[in-house]
Amino acid sequence: MWHATLRNLLAHKLRLALSGLAIVLGVAFVSGTMIFTDTLGKTFENLFASTSADVNVEPASAFDSGLAGTGEGTGAASTVPESLVDTVRDVDGVAAAAGFVRTEGVYVLDGNGNVLDTGGAPGIGISWEPDPDLSSSTLVDGRAPRGAAQVALDVDSAEKAGYTLGDTVTVLTTGPRVQAELVGTFSFGDSGGSAGASLAAFETRAAQELFGTPGQFSGIGISTADGIAEETVRDRVAAAIGDGYDVRTASEQAEALAGDFEEGLAFVETFLLAFAGIALFVGTFIILNTFSMLVAQRTRELALLRALGAGRAQVTRSVLAEALVLGIVGSTLGLAAGFGVATGLRSLFGQFGLTLDGGLVFATDTVLWSYAVGVLVTLMAAYLPARRAAKTPPVAAMRDDHVSVERSLRRRTVFGGVLTAAGVAAMVGAFIVQDDGTAASLVGVGALTLLLGTIALSPVIARPFLRGIGAVLPRLFGTSGHLARENAVRNPRRTAATASALMVGLALVSGFSIIGASTNASVDNSLDQSLGADYVVSTAVAAPFSAEIAQEIRVIDGVESVTQQRFGQAQLGGVQTSVSAVDAATLDSAFALDYLTGGTEGLRGEGLLVDEDTAASRGWSVGDRVEALLANGERVELTVGGVYTTNQALGLAVISLDTFTAAGGEALDRFVYVDVAPDVDAAAVRSSLKATLDAYPVVTLKDQAQFADEQKGQVDQLLMIINALLGLSVIIAVLGIVNTLALSVIERTREIGLLRAIGMDRRQLRQMIRLESVAISVYGAVFGLILGIVFGTGLVQALADQGISQQVIPGGRMLLFLAIGALIGVLAAVWPARRAAGLKLLDAIATT
Known part of the structure; x- marks a missing residue:
């Protein structure tokens, strides 16, 4: 049996290559993440120690x-x-x-x-x-x-x-x-x-x-x-x-x-490993498809081995042995490719100021986890095809007219229905609960359960969906279109597994696009409602800067008011809170505050202003005394002087600049807000402001629109990183479609030969395979976008209290993703279509 296993591996090198590539990419991301985080940890460990x-x-x-x-x-x-x-x-x-x-x-x-x-x-x-x-x-x-x-x-x-x-x-x-x-x-x-x-x-x-x-x-x-x-x-x-x-x-x-430092590092590692998990999850579909089709193509061969005395367990072990070899080879190459991924991550994080000195750290844990993940994923994906191969009756499988009986989808439908119902219940629960953290967790659980439920139901949904969207193919492309539609619905399990890989990738990409668009819209809305100043002076990353800048701006002709803003941490009533410090005299000119009770006068002296959520959660009202403890040990008794509606620019709590300074707060500004006097030449004032700030290149002058663009730029930058990482899953999905089509061409070699014999030319054959690929891709893209919209809108609603107040679904971007899905189908079909068109007619007909 081992000899037969080795022979089959060598005979199907090309068929296994794409599955192996999926393992390589997934393991590369796992090993690259671990190498990068180990290097990150070692860099700071050495730095701290020395x-x-x-x-x-x-x-x-x-x-x-x-x-x-x-x-x-x-x-x-x-x-x-x-x-x-x-x-x-x-x-x-x-x-x-x-x-x-x-x-x-x-x-x-x-x-x-x-x-x-x-x-x-x-x-x-x-x-x-x-x-x-x-x-x-x-x-x-x-x-x-x-x-x-x-x-x-x-x-x-x-x-x-x-x-x-x-x-x-x-x-x-x-x-x-x-x-x-x-x-x-x-x-x-x-x-x-x-x-x-x-x-x-x-x-x-x-x-x-x-x-x-x-x-x-x-x-x-x-x-x-x-x-x-x-x-x-x-x-x-x-x-x-x-x-x-x-x-x-x-x-x-x-x-x-x-x-x-490790607490922050744990988030980075979890963040990156999540994308590695997504890549492996998507890659599993490719491996499952590959072994399902390879086993189906070798039914007679495996049955002959059974007839010669091989037991079911031996046949199962033979198929799993192929998977084991594939997993080991893929994991080894993925481990090596992980160095490239780690190098890329080091360069990427270097762009954000995190420069890692010295060489990459290659730990034993990285090797063990890489092989464990790569091999286990491959074996798990190959196990069901191996079991099916072993259960096929030998005599029936060796008959020329043997056709494998398609199994009922009843159990899968019930299982998928239960998962989908559970996912919907979790999403509904996210809208009911009050706690933001619980709501976000429910959205995550609901989105994952919905995704798994949809994958389980995918073969059931595939046939009616593909027949529906495929109805136009015969009208537009004649016989090629008709055959493409029928090929796509012929094996719904295979089609569903192929489309699911793309569905996962586009669900996440579209979901994060909604979150990004909603966040940007919320930034615009928040600044419109919370900021009243004409200009903002700050660094791009809100780093501290000298208070002398505000003093120089104050003496510029045409400047009506200047408001300095500083930030610190304090325990208010025993609860650690971020505190904003501003000048009470100019607060109203810099910020648009809507008070529920009290007012700006309540900030003077040792006053405290809090937002409505903070006041409600701690039971504070105007006139209450609150003890504030700063990180340096200074204690200050504050009096609640006002409660305002949520204001993103000010945060949860505000004290006066005098109180902050007297308690030992750092004399460094984070933002300086400038108001221009009415009836003055605004352009001349701006010119004077810029001339003054030329001496301080660490800060920039921005009007409200430019300040909003700067804040949104940080969101877009993060979204770009996330989409780049998710792009790996889309690449693997493309490989999955290529893999399925290539194996499908091999499986249908005789059928293709007969089509050519009755008059189908090479162009029509290539067209048929391309249309089949596009139909599968569009199916995956449509359901990916639907799931992405559910996930994105659900998470935006769950995070409404965290400042994401606007719900935006970027329709143009969603249509672009759908077009990309169709394009992926066209590109994925290029090599399988050329391979099919290159088959020799007589050899194809003679294939058994």
Whole structure:
């Protein structure tokens, strides 16, 4: 039997190639995702481990607010006093200690005056530490900076900006604009990379002055004396300096940072593996079709083996052995192709500022999972055809007139009906429940169940649908059209399996298109209703920037009001909440607020404004007292002064800029809103604004329409990535149609020969196969679009409270997807049609 199995594999190389390619693509995405995420994790693990001293002292965060130790996203300016360094130095076991300064919002300009492109990664300013035991930077060329007129850059930034030693570098800090001589370049950490961020290093005193922290440090680095454990020094330092500080060893610091980072990384990995799963799911249809048709074509051969003494189990094992070999070969090639996928993902994420240094990480888990997934999917898809082959009676199968009896679709219809009903129930439930997370989960479950139900019912639906849309084929294309329609409905299971692959791909593409279009429409509607300012000043990624920009805009003739907006994290009444800080005096001119109770006056002093959902969920009303705890430990008693309808620009809660600053909030703006005075030359004011902002290339000036386009651009960018990843499933679907048609041509070789013998020419034959392919593709595309519309509209409704308030079905795009489905049918039929037309007439007739 093993000899027969090997012979069949070699005899059907071409037939198995397309199925093998589906496995290769699916496994490549699985292995590529795992290689990429392992590389991502290793990059930051090395970075975290190599950028910490033996023991580190940093301000304690009052609550978990993101990436531990960085202060990112907290909005609170947390520092340690310079005097604390002497206290730490006096601790027994401390060999050396030094304070360091680190802040975001420090950008390097290139020689043309443009902000150095980091793809969205932060610009970081640091202090230069000369002690190698305390420093995470290693000088590569030149010397250490001295004074505010000298700077050192990381090697990558200097190279990208085209700077060499001695050049004058312009640095935008959170305070003044600095012109400094480049005196040194350095590598960061053990790997030498900074994951895409740009680093500008100044002498410690200069860094304190430039970054607005005179007499303060971001933290203290400690090197331990020889022979004394880091844990011992950590405990002694913690006892000496008291509460209010986090004291960690290097390993604890790296572990804490890596732990928070892995939470975000888990989402990326799940996101990418979901697309790999889709690719494998779609590929399963190809493998199932391939083995079903191969077994059908070899019915007499397998029956002869049974007659010669082979048992059912042997026949089943023989077919599964072919699948096993195919799975192993496909998984091996897919594993190799995974490096290409990982390289592509690294390049793609590099465009968004996430630069991964060093080589790709190839772990044992990647190999095991790749083979497990590829082989198991192949064996599962081949099992049913193998069982059917084993059950065929040997004597009946060897008869020349044997015709396999089509099995009843009753069980499949019942099963598909139950799944479809369950999917509809889940979708209905999503509209009833109040919790957004539960609603989105129900939509996901409902969409998946509907998809599986439709796939199960597909053979039942295929015949009437194809006869309906195929009714025009005989009228337009005569005999070729009639035969194409009959071929498409001849084997509804095969047609359904072939169309299902395309249906899955287009369902997801169309669903996400609806979500993207609805989100963009919601952005337009939200800004129309929530924003009142004429212009917005911000970075493309809402990064923090210097408050000096707002001060310079205020003195421009024709500017009526300027509103600064800052963000932070706070616990309001014990619940962590994103807080927006604005100036109460100009709030109404910058934002269009609709108050249910209270008003803008309630923001003055230590007031608090909240949106209606927040007020309802926490039982707050105007006049209530709420305790606010910032990440730096500052506590403020606030009074609810107003409740407003949902406003996307302001968020859930608003406090005054004065309250935020007094509580230690960072003096960095995220948005600046500008109103132009009436009866002035608006064009002249805009020109003056642009001239002022030319000195700050990190920010741009946008009117409301341009600001909306910028926000929608981020949605479109994400949608482009999703559709590019989903494109893999569509490619596999095309391969599935090619595979089915090619095998169908082989199966119908004698029939094709007879058609040629009674007068059908090659052109008509090619036309027949093309029309059959188009009919199958249109069937898959139509039901894919229907499912996509159900999924997309359901998810938009479920996320209505998250800001997606507009329901948009892009009709033009849906028609385009339908046309693409038909085009896929035409392209998929090219090779099978040419193969059929190239068959020799007499040889085809003689085929048994």
